Amino acid sequence: MQTAPSDYERLARDTFMPQAGKIVDVADMTAKDRYFRVELEKPLGHHPGQFVMVSILGVGEAPISISCGPRKDNILEMVIRRTGRLTQVIHNLKVGDELGIRGPYGSGFDLNDFYGKDVLFVAGGLGLVPLRSLITAVAAESGRFGRITLISGCRNPAEELFREQLKEWADSGIDVVRLVDSTENMPWECSVGLVTDPIPKLSIDPKKTVVALCGPPVMYKFVITALADKRVGYDQIYVDLERRMKCGVGKCGHCQINGIYCCQEGPVFRFSNLECLPEAL
DSSP states (O other), rough: OOOOOOOOHHHHHHOOOOEEEEEEEEEESSSSSSEEEESSOOOOOTTOOOOOEEEEEETEEEEEESSSOSSSSSSSEEEEEEOOOHHHHHHTTOTTTOOOOOOEOOOOOGGGGGTSSSEEEEGGGGHHHHHHHHHHHHHHTTTSSSOEEEEEEEEEEEEEEHHHHHHHHTTOOOOEEEEEEETTTSSSOOOOOOOTTTTTGGGOOOTTTTEEEESSEEEEEEEEHHHHHTTTGGEEEEEEEEOOOOSSSSSSSSEEETTTTTTTTEEEEEGGGGTTTGGOO
């Protein structure tokens, strides 16, 4: 006689068992970054800023940012950078192939912390990928926020992600500032400089501004210093720390910072909660 699964069995299944995801669209975004649109067996039910574990049987598994806002359907969007054997195999997949997807994991952003406020997004390089999950959610309800500003920077024009959507967001009323560190003799119609350069010129009301920041760790301290000069409080700054995550469930210890596990308490943190952990950035 077959018995119903216990609470422990259901928890183990939901936590550790991947669901199948069929690739329904693939597109090259840069020479090393590919966009994947995946159809899942069931809706993911994620919050902006969370991540999933992506696997291929017999090859391996890796944490990957979710790059779409919350959805009611069973579609997942990701951008995956080719960095090793697993991601090379994933880059070789085509429409109709399947991936294993488990999650979502992590804390994510809480939109309730953003409603009614001016919102500033600062994205550096690949940081636009996880931040896009929040930007699309905010853009979908733009009337519930004040002024929305996005600063998006990358090394050169060839490495810019979501170029057409950046233009669409600008056309929709979001103040979009696009920068590159250097044009490297490539065509470029926007600014040249660092993501910190526009901040002193912004009109910021520190009492009603909230900031979401994601990019290379080296840029964080410079952006936070520039925001402090505008009197934006540390409790109004949210940072995304996708730090050496491996298992997604706080078991392997790869993402541990003192007593904090990024895959569980993060990857999204208020900066005010990281002041006592200088090694976090």
